[in-house]
Amino acid sequence: MLLRLLGVSKRFGRDWVLKDLDFSLERGEVVALLGPNGSGKTTLLRLMAGLLKPTRGRVERLGRALLLSNPPAFHRHLTAREHLLYDLAFHGREGDFAGALRRFGLPEGLPLQAFSSGMKKRLALARLLLLAPEVWLLDEPETALDAEGRGLLLEVLKEARGKGGVVLATHDRALAERVADRALTLGEA
Numbered sequence: 279m280l281l282r283l284l285g286v287s288k289r290f291g292r293d294w295v296l297k298d299l300d301f302s303l304e305r306g307e308v309v310a311l312l313g314p315n316g317s318g319k320t321t322l323l324r325l326m327a328g329l330l331k332p333t334r335g336r337v338e339r340l341g342r343a344l345l346l347s348n349p350p351a352f353h354r355h356l357t358a359r360e361h362l363l364y365d366l367a368f369h370g371r372e373g374d375f376a377g378a379l380r381r382f383g384l385p386e387g388l389p390l391q392a393f394s395s396g397m398k399k400r401l402a403l404a405r406l407l408l409l410a411p412e413v414w415l416l417d418e419p420e421t422a423l424d425a426e427g428r429g430l431l432l433e434v435l436k437e438a439r440g441k442g443g444v445v446l447a448t449h450d451r452a453l454a455e456r457v458a459d460r461a462l463t464l465g466e467a
């Protein structure tokens with residue numbers, strides 16, 4: 279097992295966003311996280327990543343978890359090359375950043391403030407592949423991607439399944455049905 283949630287609840291102010299949630303993620307598994315706007319998908323991914331603390335319950339991470347947020351967050355004054363070098367150093371890893379940029383069709387030397395939203399999404403995918411976590415948490419990774427970018431996303435998901443487990447929040451039912459083994463749906467009565 280890579281990740282386990284035991285009776286997790288989250289409250290913001292007076293509002294309970296998540297209540298008594300149990301969940302576990304196994305190696306080799308892709309789980310789609312579904313539900314309408316505001317149902318708590320991003321909140322749940324942030325809890326899984328350890329970026330938020332549950333109000334009640336427990337989150338156990340047995341593998342290294344990383345979140346691809348939507349939209350992805352980058353230092354906008356850095357170039358893609360500088361950013362990937364920084365990310366690799368920060369996580370104490372080595373990797374072929376130049377090869378990753380080529381594979382994802384991205385320029386090395388342009389500051390990220392000049393990247394389109396789809397280019398930023400591609401860079402976020404390239405970064406995740408280089409950092410190769412065990413728990414891959416993806417928040418609407420398909421948004422802003424063109425057809426080629428979606429193809430790259432499918433490749434990333436395949437590699438992620440081979441390296442660990444995936445939780446993928448999405449509004450794209452077709453994508454969920456294509457890649458996920460099962461779904462966790464929030465906001466259902």
Ligand SMILES: Nc1ncnc2c1ncn2[C@@H]1O[C@H](COP(=O)(O)OP(=O)(O)OP(=O)(O)O)[C@@H](O)[C@H]1O
Nearest residue numbers: 290291295313314315316317318319320321322464
């Ligand atoms: N930091 C916060 N403070 C207060 N309320 C918050 C905070 N973060 C999220 N919420 C609330 O929690 C609820 C769930 O938000 P969340 O972003 O998790 O939903 P979502 O399912 O990811 O939505 P979407 O499909 O629109 O991305 C919303 O009502 C939101 O306003």
